[in-house]
Amino acid sequence: MPVILKINDIECSYGAIKVLNGLSFSIGSGNFTGIIGPNGSGKSTLLKSLSRVLKPSRGTVLLDKKDLYKMETQEVAKKMAVVPQETAINFPFTVKDIVIMGRSPHLGRFQNEGEKDYAVARQAMTLTGTLHLEDRAITAISGGERQRVIIAKALTQEPEIILLDEPTSHLDINHQIEILGLLQQLNREKGLTIISVFHDLNLAAQYCDSLILMKKGAIFSVGEPSKTLTVDSIKEVYGANVLIRKHPVSGKPSIVLLTRKTQTCSRNGRIHVVCGGGAGAPLLGLLTGEGYEISTGVLNAGDIDWETAKVLNIVVIDETPFLPVSEQKHMDNIKLLADIDVCILANIPFGWGNLKNLEAVSFAQSLSKPIMIIEEQDIGERDFTDGKARLLYNNLKAKGAFVVHDEAAALKQLQNLL
Amino acid sequence: MDQLNRSLQRRAIVFVLLAALGLAIILCTTIGPAGIAFTDVLAMLVRRVPLIGSLIPRGEWPANYEVIIFQMRLARVVLAALVGAGLAASGVVLQGLLVNPMADPYILGISQGAALGATVAMLSFGGTIIALGIYAVPLAAFLCGLATSIIVYHLARVGNRMQMSTLLLAGIAAGLFLSSITSYLMISSGQNAHQILFWLVGGFAGRGWDHVKILLPYILTGYFLMHLYARQMNIILLGEEPAQHLGIDVEKMKKVLLAAATLTTAAAVSVSGVIAFVGLIIPHAVRILAGPDHRVLLPASALTGAVFLVLADALARVVAAPEEIPVGIITALCGGPFFIYLLRKRNHPDF
Numbered sequence: 001m002p003v004i005l006k007i008n009d010i011e012c013s014y015g016a017i018k019v020l021n022g023l024s025f026s027i028g029s030g031n032f033t034g035i036i037g038p039n040g041s042g043k044s045t046l047l048k049s050l051s052r053v054l055k056p057s058r059g060t061v062l063l064d065k066k067d068l069y070k071m072e073t074q075e076v077a078k079k080m081a082v083v084p085q086e087t088a089i090n091f092p093f094t095v096k097d098i099v100i101m102g103r104s105p106h107l108g109r110f111q112n113e114g115e116k117d118y119a120v121a122r123q124a125m126t127l128t129g130t131l132h133l134e135d136r137a138i139t140a141i142s143g144g145e146r147q148r149v150i151i152a153k154a155l156t157q158e159p160e161i162i163l164l165d166e167p168t169s170h171l172d173i174n175h176q177i178e179i180l181g182l183l184q185q186l187n188r189e190k191g192l193t194i195i196s197v198f199h200d201l202n203l204a205a206q207y208c209d210s211l212i213l214m215k216k217g218a219i220f221s222v223g224e225p226s227k228t229l230t231v232d233s234i235k236e237v238y239g240a241n242v243l244i245r246k247h248p249v250s251g252k253p254s255i256v257l258l259t260r261k262t263q264t265c266s267r268n269g270r271i272h273v274v275c276g277g278g279a280g281a282p283l284l285g286l287l288t289g290e291g292y293e294i295s296t297g298v299l300n301a302g303d304i305d306w307e308t309a310k311v312l313n314i315v316v317i318d319e320t321p322f323l324p325v326s327e328q329k330h331m332d333n334i335k336l337l338a339d340i341d342v343c344i345l346a347n348i349p350f351g352w353g354n355l356k357n358l359e360a361v362s363f364a365q366s367l368s369k370p371i372m373i374i375e376e377q378d379i380g381e382r383d384f385t386d387g388k389a390r391l392l393y394n395n396l397k398a399k400g401a402f403v404v405h406d407e408a409a410a411l412k413q414l415q416n417l418l
Numbered sequence: 419m420d421q422l423n424r425s426l427q428r429r430a431i432v433f434v435l436l437a438a439l440g441l442a443i444i445l446c447t448t449i450g451p452a453g454i455a456f457t458d459v460l461a462m463l464v465r466r467v468p469l470i471g472s473l474i475p476r477g478e479w480p481a482n483y484e485v486i487i488f489q490m491r492l493a494r495v496v497l498a499a500l501v502g503a504g505l506a507a508s509g510v511v512l513q514g515l516l517v518n519p520m521a522d523p524y525i526l527g528i529s530q531g532a533a534l535g536a537t538v539a540m541l542s543f544g545g546t547i548i549a550l551g552i553y554a555v556p557l558a559a560f561l562c563g564l565a566t567s568i569i570v571y572h573l574a575r576v577g578n579r580m581q582m583s584t585l586l587l588a589g590i591a592a593g594l595f596l597s598s599i600t601s602y603l604m605i606s607s608g609q610n611a612h613q614i615l616f617w618l619v620g621g622f623a624g625r626g627w628d629h630v631k632i633l634l635p636y637i638l639t640g641y642f643l644m645h646l647y648a649r650q651m652n653i654i655l656l657g658e659e660p661a662q663h664l665g666i667d668v669e670k671m672k673k674v675l676l677a678a679a680t681l682t683t684a685a686a687v688s689v690s691g692v693i694a695f696v697g698l699i700i701p702h703a704v705r706i707l708a709g710p711d712h713r714v715l716l717p718a719s720a721l722t723g724a725v726f727l728v729l730a731d732a733l734a735r736v737v738a739a740p741e742e743i744p745v746g747i748i749t750a751l752c753g754g755p756f757f758i759y760l761l762r763k764r765n766h767p768d769f
Binding site: 076077078 | 425517646649650652653655656657659660662663664665666667709710711713
């Protein structure tokens, strides 16, 4: 892949404040690159220096091996188009008027747009799905449509590179996906080089071939999303605690934010939660937030509660997917119960596969551990074991298990118990 | 076929306005105390056109009628047309560059500078003519208007860039400062105050071909420069950075256009005084009728401004005849309500 843009040790300042500090990297032709980093890390400044708006005080930017700042403005505009975050247009130009402005770099001073120019503009509008808007006023269409029109204008320049500054940050998620999908399509099918600043790390990870992660005006790391976006790099650059998972469909890294509470509280108390099928996930989150030490089991691997527990770094006794709880795992579970302070039973249905978990709760009760039951539905409606589960369940209640009706009440009760 | 229709439409609008201007000039040349018939004026004018002129027989009019028409009235009407065209075109350019609907040719302090220059000239010469003759007041007005705008431009320059928002504020501040000096001079000038006020409001009384000769080169050069950038002016409405990304040398464009608008306006003010509203309302009215494309907006505004000022000047001559009222009063009287009407009527959020 030939290099189309080469940045060589550039330094940019606004007055006395140095915003970019000795950056070097190169971008291959046909690449989809994302620039990420926290506010004030210099993302937009970098984009400005790449788009010939802010001349670096040191270093060079080479576009196709030519010094960008020694090229004519018009020459640059034939190779590079820029899509800003938002374009405020207060004049009732039609969509067609705006898109055809993209031909400007190709026209002489006294030249008006010809049939060929209109053909290019029409093609760009077709690609971006804005052809039906061509006679509408730019002031009378939605934000998502307007951004697509601006992209159509950029395509009408017939550039080799498109630079974008958070092109979707003002848009709804459906438009975000639509516009990034469009850019990806242009990148894959037309070989367009795309460089975009992203605010949203998940979008950046989804669509970019490579990411430039910036910190305080310098490059922190460059590379594939899976290499640049790690728990440690985000902790280091953004100062935020996150979890990185694989996107269930694309397999790209997907970032889960942890609430501030997850990071600060710490309470004493070991709690075992019996759950499954997603019934325990909110409780696991809440308990983690409160800072308790938590374990759970037995859960089938891949179950939603299992995933949540894994994400939250909770101790899990797990069973092979789709298999009933085996004797072995049941014993592991019971071993855990010896050391706990409270056992919580979530509002889950019982079948032959997980009946053993209910037995485990009974066992905990026999060790005189306090038992708490979250009951949202009558046990009769969620017993699929011909009454066996109901019997065990009612026994728990009869022997003094605390019954609450939601997670908040459970937390309150827990504070009384510990 | 889009572009064909569009350029045809553009030409049609300009052609119709050109015809209207011709008609307005002839019509307004007939107006005056000497009661010369429209057909006679038409015949006199056509007789001066080369080639076909000789085909028209000389009419029964007295010889001094031709002097009245050609030496006095026509010069004045042509001057009004030039000033109207210059102010309206400059208004279009400044509204576009400053992206501000309230911008007009005077917003950068040109008028207040020119007013001070003219006031000083009138006071020092006692309103009578010395070495510079009739050029004293125009020259002083022109130079002071120009000097003011140059100072304002320098105030708004940050490094190599012209900051448009600062430009606007600097213009307003300089204007207020200068007009306070003018006011003081007027108040303390006693009898001359009336003469100064008459100039300040703006009018064409007593102006002739000499003034046309002064003004014409500025209007032609200024308009030519503005028209060079008509297409680029559309693009700069997207913002300065987006315009640069479309290959436009924005700083150069701003310099050329500001210089063109400044010279045009300073020259117009120097011969006619400060005629209000033309540079503000004509661009707005034309924008609403012909759309925002500067390739139409600019010539159409210039022509509409010319027609408007020619008609307003005719009105100024007849309303209180034999007395004459300054045309600036007429333009402001017509312009204010018309502008409010346009603002109330429009249903889109642009300017």
